[in-house]
Amino acid sequence: MVFFFFVPFILVGCSSNEKTIEVVDVLDDAEKREEVREAMNNNNDIYSGTAILVDDQLLVAVQSKPWLDFRKEKIEQDLQTQLEEQYPDMNVLVSADFKLYWEANKLVNEEDKQKVSERVEKLKSLVKEET
DSSP states (O other), X not given: OHHHHHHHHHHHHTOOOOOEEEEEETTOOHXXXXXXXXXXXXXXXXXXXXXXXXXXXXXXXXXXXXGGGGGHHHHHHXXXXXXXXXXXXXXXXXXXXXXXXXXXXXXXXOOOHHHHHHHHHXXXXXXXXXX
16 A cells, blocks of 8 residues: 555656757847757757757757667767758758767857857867867
């Protein structure tokens, strides 16, 4: 009897659906910023993500839910395809690599647009080297 009483509390505690999605837009384009945030929020496999819009580039670093690690590439490809269709004029890169996610989070508070642009270029080249 006691078992049935405590199980619902444990399950409720484990069902946090809170996502951490951050979108940084150096260009101050609120419409694009909200569209990217919505695309990331609509993907149920993503629990955290950072997107950086600078010049004609969109860098998206996401973290999938831990039990979906085997699907990281599929999650990347799906979001990449969706964002490329949505923004054909932008150079889009989506990655589920934790190192890129960590570096993108460092850029969130950066004020200098030139520095952000240079850092995004460097991160993109590093991702392409890995593959």
